[in-house]
Amino acid sequence: MLESITSTIMSLPTDWLSHLLEVIAVAGRVEIRCAYGSPWRIVYEPSPLGEIPYHVVLGGSAVLEDPAGGASTLLGAGDIVWLPHGSAHVLHDGSGKRPKRAREREGLNLTVSENTGAGERLDMLCGRFIIAPPHNLLMRDYLPPALVVSATRHDAAAPDETRAQLAHLVQLMRIESFGDRLGGHAMLNALSATLFTLTLRLASGASDAPAGLLALAGHPRLAPAVSAIFNEPERAWTLPDLARRCNMSRATFIRQFQDSLGRTAHDLLLDVRMSVAANALKKPLASTEAVAADVGYQSVAAFRRAFTQRIGMTPGQWRRSAAVDRQSV
Secondary structure, eight states: OHHHHHHHHHHSOOOHHHHHHHHHOOEEEEEEEEEEESSOEEEEOOOOTTEEEEEEEEESEEEEEOTTSSOOEEEETTEEEEOTTOOOEEEEOSSOSOOOOOEEEEOSSSEEEEOOOOSSEEEEEEEEEEOOTTTHHHHHHHSOSOEEEESSSOOTTSOHHHHHHHHHHHHHHHHHHSSOOTTHHHHHHHHHHHHHHHHHHHHHTSTTOOTTHHHHHTOTTTHHHHHHHHHOTTSOOOHHHHHHHTTOOHHHHHHHHHHHHSSOHHHHHHHHHHHHHHHHTTSTTOOHHHHHHHTTOSOHHHHHHHHHHHHSSOHHHHHHHHHHHHHHO
């Protein structure tokens, strides 16, 4: 009986976001708290591959200059912004005045950057999400250059309970960032990792979800196909199979999927398969043949071609590089 119950639990379908997070394993890190009076301005250089910088506005306001050169975005208290592509970006108070010089002081759990500006006060946490390769490719290719959500502004399309959860999380991060509490550094990083999940959950339900995985996940008619790909990437999915799950014709499914994601269903299936395979190849006892079969390939040669094209190295090279990384830790 117990074995039957355990087997049933393990075989239950899981939502796409949970599967994504099982595959990519995100770590969070809070690095600095900005306490500025205007005028102020911060210039951020591009982040290394696999790192997504983020900012949480606790109080005051900030202007984010669009990394892609578009319109600027005004951020207020409760707003969270990510730069999923690691783009260089600028935040400022919007006054256009010469910024006051900032000074940093090291706390036990994070750095505090302050200036002597007398204008409107900004209170902001800055950190980054760290995603090991090759999973950073999923974030780069399926999320927009800038992602902004609000823990305070209402959006009828997004669930209120998620917004409330995010608001409580931001408040917890604010409390932990004050003072030198025991375990504060670990607590802030744990809350930062949770911020990743709640932000994606809220963004995927927003009425203005950006094109990409978030818009696709929020598309009610396409959701069954997304769930199928993440739940069973090893299955030989065809476009008619996925279209039937969405109660669409093949042509309608292809058009709507492409319009929402900016990529095809085959692209998403391939990327999920290669991400799962990359994890499996890190296990010393897992043969390339077994991994290929586990992600839906009957031909090892076809698997090697697909893996090399997507990851940029052969399965054997990837396995060796992963072994070197483990030894260096």
